[in-house]
Amino acid sequence: MKTIQSLAPEAVWKHFYSLTRIPRPSGFLKPVTDFLVDFGKSLNLETFTDEVGNVIIRKPATPGMENRKGVILQAHMDMVPQKNNDKEHDFEKDPIETIIDGDWLKANGTTLGADNGMGVAAIMAVLEDNTLKHGPLEALITADEETGMFGAFGLKKESIKGEILLNLDSEDEGELYIGCAGGIDVTATFQYKETEVEEGDIAVKVTLKGLRGGHSGLEINQGRGNANKLMVRFLREAIATYEARLAVFEGGNMRNAIPREAYAIVTIPAENEEELRELVEYCENLFNEEYAGIEENISFQAERTDLPKGLVPEEIQDDIINSIFACQNGVMRFIPSIPDTVETSSNLAIVKVADGVGEVKILARSASDSMKEFLTTSIECCFSMAGAKVEMSGGYSGWDPDVNSPILNAMKSSYKAQFGVEPAVKVIHAGLECGIIGANIPGLDMISFGPTLRSPHSPDERVYIPSVKKFYDFLIATLEQTPVKA
Numbered sequence: 001m002k003t004i005q006s007l008a009p010e011a012v013w014k015h016f017y018s019l020t021r022i023p024r025p026s027g028f029l030k031p032v033t034d035f036l037v038d039f040g041k042s043l044n045l046e047t048f049t050d051e052v053g054n055v056i057i058r059k060p061a062t063p064g065m066e067n068r069k070g071v072i073l074q075a076h077m078d079m080v081p082q083k084n085n086d087k088e089h090d091f092e093k094d095p096i097e098t099i100i101d102g103d104w105l106k107a108n109g110t111t112l113g114a115d116n117g118m119g120v121a122a123i124m125a126v127l128e129d130n131t132l133k134h135g136p137l138e139a140l141i142t143a144d145e146e147t148g149m150f151g152a153f154g155l156k157k158e159s160i161k162g163e164i165l166l167n168l169d170s171e172d173e174g175e176l177y178i179g180c181a182g183g184i185d186v187t188a189t190f191q192y193k194e195t196e197v198e199e200g201d202i203a204v205k206v207t208l209k210g211l212r213g214g215h216s217g218l219e220i221n222q223g224r225g226n227a228n229k230l231m232v233r234f235l236r237e238a239i240a241t242y243e244a245r246l247a248v249f250e251g252g253n254m255r256n257a258i259p260r261e262a263y264a265i266v267t268i269p270a271e272n273e274e275e276l277r278e279l280v281e282y283c284e285n286l287f288n289e290e291y292a293g294i295e296e297n298i299s300f301q302a303e304r305t306d307l308p309k310g311l312v313p314e315e316i317q318d319d320i321i322n323s324i325f326a327c328q329n330g331v332m333r334f335i336p337s338i339p340d341t342v343e344t345s346s347n348l349a350i351v352k353v354a355d356g357v358g359e360v361k362i363l364a365r366s367a368s369d370s371m372k373e374f375l376t377t378s379i380e381c382c383f384s385m386a387g388a389k390v391e392m393s394g395g396y397s398g399w400d401p402d403v404n405s406p407i408l409n410a411m412k413s414s415y416k417a418q419f420g421v422e423p424a425v426k427v428i429h430a431g432l433e434c435g436i437i438g439a440n441i442p443g444l445d446m447i448s449f450g451p452t453l454r455s456p457h458s459p460d461e462r463v464y465i466p467s468v469k470k471f472y473d474f475l476i477a478t479l480e481q482t483p484v485k486a
Helices: 010-020 030-042 114-128 150-154 227-242 270-290 314-326 369-384 406-419 434-440 465-480
Strands: 046-049 055-059 071-076 098-101 104-107 137-142 164-167 175-180 182-191 201-209 245-251 262-269 299-305 330-335 338-354 357-366 389-396 424-428 445-448 462-464
Touching: 010 114, 010 465, 030 046, 030 055, 030 114, 055 114, 071 114, 114 137, 114 462, 114 465, 150 434, 164 434, 175 406, 182 314, 182 369, 201 227, 201 245, 201 270, 227 245, 227 262, 227 270, 227 314, 227 338, 245 314, 262 270, 270 299, 314 338, 314 357, 314 369, 330 369, 338 369, 338 424, 357 369, 369 389, 389 434, 406 445, 406 465, 434 445, 462 465
Parallel strands: 071 137, 071 164, 164 445, 175 424
Antiparallel strands: 046 055, 055 137, 098 104, 104 462, 175 445, 182 357, 182 389, 201 262, 201 299, 245 262, 245 338, 330 338, 338 357
């Protein structure tokens, strides 16, 4: 039976297997940080962490390659913790259970962590292999990329010496990325004082699950269902028609993951319970019909539950629901000059309404700073008119493409020589760390590439096994052909 360690190239897969054994969700990185530091020191390489938790490991050039430009191999150590509703898994304690399914490696009901564990594993393989030819190398393994790119934001110019940065965090082998979207987090907050439950009312919990979710940049153009948007459609109708009152609404848990699940607790007059259940069934059938071919087996269920201690006041309830209903979600515009690439989008990522606070978090992305401002202002207006306090945070610039990049030209030639075809050169609608690192350290020559992944940020995440060898062989060839210093 195949195991991860027997896959090719073994030098990469053995390290990826080690990473699956180490819990590393964003915000819980001490175990993996210690592991990486110990790894670098075990190779007698200069190894340290900077003040924001990035791990930096330096490897000298091989003899005869000292005159080459220094290369920074960059990936992030954290992973997105997402699991199916029926899966028992503690991301701060449990290892990832992996499954080889034909040519794909996936996890058992959770995210796999190939984003960006495959990049980290490739870096570890390069650092460990003393038979490779390369100029001066630096491994830059950043912290907390998935929750706000905090490691990249905190990186100091003096921590890094290289001139070329190879970001190993894209998801299609054979594609070289030379630009990415910028982004910003928008948070809308409602404050309220709970009101009492009406006498004679009952409480019903409605749960929506079964959606595919996925990466809110890479897969935002695929028309997947957003659990928060679907739930609010139901809630608005339940309130308008069946005298429902909102007590709790929670959906999504990651800013950069399309929300897969949501639930709400409402109260209704007891005599309206059957009609509410019929509405739930109607919505389940409607959602499955609307998303046929995109989503499979959307589940929407209702069950009696204990009465809540309080309700959202009617006027605040209506403001919250109407603003979520109206808020822009999904693709807003494609790049006019590259019409198959998303320029501007938003992900209505997280909703949490309970205990006197309603909070809505949206991640807005755009390759255009002016369109990003237009989108975020539109979202701000939507929630401000509803009485919410709106705040912007974590803004980061996009990465402007340089089609005349020296390392790009070298890598294009190298790829064609190895594989007989030209690599695709693209701009990605996701927040790569290149944009932030490039702003902190001006003048870096940067390329992003990686093996083929599908559905990162969801339990459907998987990596195409044959692509890993091509990716790693290309990486090794790139290091051998690094340009000479000017």
